[in-house]
Amino acid sequence: xxxxxxxxxxxxxxxxxxxxxxxxxxxxxxxxxxxxxxxRPIRxxxxxxxxxxxxLIVYIKKIPLMTxxxxxxxxxxxxxxxxxxxxxxxxxxxxxxxxVNSGASGNLTTLEPQLSPMLxxxxxxxxxxxHHGVPGFTEVxxxxxxxxxxxxxxxxxxxxxxxxxxRGLKSHIVSWFxxxxxxxxxxxxxxxxxxxxxxxxxxxxxATWPPPHPGTYWPDDLAELLNEDRISPHDIDPDYVIRLFxxxxxxxxxxxxxxxxxxxxxxxxxxxxxxxxxxxxEIDPEWDFFAVYYRTIDEICHQFMHxxxxxxxxxxxTTSRCTKRW
Numbered sequence: 001x002x003x004x005x006x007x008x009x010x011x012x013x014x015x016x017x018x019x020x021x022x023x024x025x026x027x028x029x030x031x032x033x034x035x036x037x038x039x040r041p042i043r044x045x046x047x048x049x050x051x052x053x054x055x056l057i058v059y060i061k062k063i064p065l066m067t068x069x070x071x072x073x074x075x076x077x078x079x080x081x082x083x084x085x086x087x088x089x090x091x092x093x094x095x096x097x098x099x100v101n102s103g104a105s106g107n108l109t110t111l112e113p114q115l116s117p118m119l120x121x122x123x124x125x126x127x128x129x130x131h132h133g134v135p136g137f138t139e140v141x142x143x144x145x146x147x148x149x150x151x152x153x154x155x156x157x158x159x160x161x162x163x164x165x166x167r168g169l170k171s172h173i174v175s176w177f178x179x180x181x182x183x184x185x186x187x188x189x190x191x192x193x194x195x196x197x198x199x200x201x202x203x204x205x206x207a208t209w210p211p212p213h214p215g216t217y218w219p220d221d222l223a224e225l226l227n228e229d230r231i232s233p234h235d236i237d238p239d240y241v242i243r244l245f246x247x248x249x250x251x252x253x254x255x256x257x258x259x260x261x262x263x264x265x266x267x268x269x270x271x272x273x274x275x276x277x278x279x280x281x282e283i284d285p286e287w288d289f290f291a292v293y294y295r296t297i298d299e300i301c302h303q304f305m306h307x308x309x310x311x312x313x314x315x316x317x318t319t320s321r322c323t324k325r326w
Contacts, residue, residue, distance in 0.1 A: 068288070070287065070288055070289070070290070071288070071289050071290070072290045072291075073289070073290070073291040073292075074291075074292055074294070075120060075123070075176070075291065075292065075293035075294065076294055076297065077116055077120070077293070077294065077295050077296075077297055077298035078297045078298035078301050079297055081107065084096065088100070111128070111129070115135070115136050115137065116137075116177060116295065116298060117134050117135075117136060117137050117150050117177040117178055118134055118135055118136060120176065120177045120178075120293060121134040121155065121177060121178050124159040124160055124161075124176060124178075124291070125155070125157050125158065125159050125160070126160070127157050131156065131157055132155055132156055132157050133154050133155055133156035133157070134150055134154050134155055134177070134178045136150065137149065137150055138150055139151060139153070139154045149180065149192075149193065150177065150178050150180075151178060151179075151180035151181045151191075151215070152178055152179050152180060152181045152182040152191075153181055154178060155178050160289070160291075161173055161185060161187070161289055161291070162185065164288060164289050165185050165186050165187075168186075169186075169288040169289060170186045170187045170286065170287050170288050170289070171185060171186070171187040171287060171288065171289040171290065171291070172187050172188045172189075172277075172280045172281075172284065172287050172289075172290045172291075173185075173187070173188075173189050173190070173290075173291050173292075174190045174194075174273055174276050174277045174280065174290075174291070174292040174293070175190065175191070175192045175194060175195055175273040175276065175277075175292060175293045175294070175295070176191070176192060176291060176292075176293045177192055177293065179191040179192060180192065180193050180213070180215050180216065181215035182215075182218055183218050184218075185218065187284075187287060187289075188217075188218065188219070188222060188280050188284060189217065189218035190216065190217060190222065190226065190276045190280070191215065191216045191217075192293070192295075193212055193213050193215075193216050194212050194216050194217075194226070194230070194272060194273070194276055195230075195268075195269040195270075195272040195273050195295075196212075196269070197209065197230050197231070197232045197233075197268065197269075197272065198210050200232050200234070201234075202234040203234065204232075204234075206227065206228040206229075206230060206232075207227075207228055209227070209230065209232070211223060211227055212227070212230075225279060225283065226275075226276055226279060229272070229275040229276060229279055230272045230275070231268040231269075231271040231272045231275065232268055233261060233264035233265045233267075233268045234264075235268060235271075236264040236267050236268055236271075238250075238260070238264075241267060242260060242263065242264065242267075245263060246260065246263070259303070259304075262303055263300065263303075263304070266296045266299045266300050266303075267296060269295065269296055269299075270294055270295075270296035273292060273293070273294055273295075274292075274294075276292075277290075277292040
């Protein structure tokens, strides 16, 4: 009777240990014949006895990516819930709807003035503009005195990826404002200047396009992989992509109305940023923090929002009055 009691106590302790291990590790590495494990076919490659809990430690060391927590930050400029909720309700954004339903969502309070470089640098640093030093879209180049797009040189405080680097964590950053010229981070950087493709002929080979400005990549050898991943406005299919936005696009006389070309430019910037993000995930998947910024919705809203229903009848008169005043 005493022996049976001891065996029962040992069994209870073992069950408790197994349950504890399963709470620690989402992929249970316990013996595949364990009757309480729902994923019994999975068995770790471990030289130790498979029923020994020590094999958990060996298993985790062999597959650090499967147990490491990582953070993906997607910057979606001007993604207004007033537009998103009707689309989700209509079943047109199932992926985003799944994220909203399984997580937390809400409105963000913005800052004034509402300038994208200032706002997104505040997100990256947790600081107000008078602390991080990025007030707008441009800066003065010290050597020439020329007005150039804002770069990392203007930033006066640490970003979240720099703070993570101090703790030995690796970050990849794509298309974020004020990152041109960013260097010496334990990860990879593709600045916002990457998405601005110069005027190139239609059907031209991306290998022949002018390269991005110096300082677009960190490390510099990313140019060999990413230069040809850029997208030009000519690559945007008018019969498939453009007509998703403007069904009557073939009826537009493009010799008189260049707005279709402007839409293609904005979309090509989004595709370029997305290509760079996906490529970095493919070539260097061992990251701790990944941030990618998409500006296209903001730019499209600036150019085309006044076409969104309902129609504002007074818009023409107001525009005319403003033009006369100026």
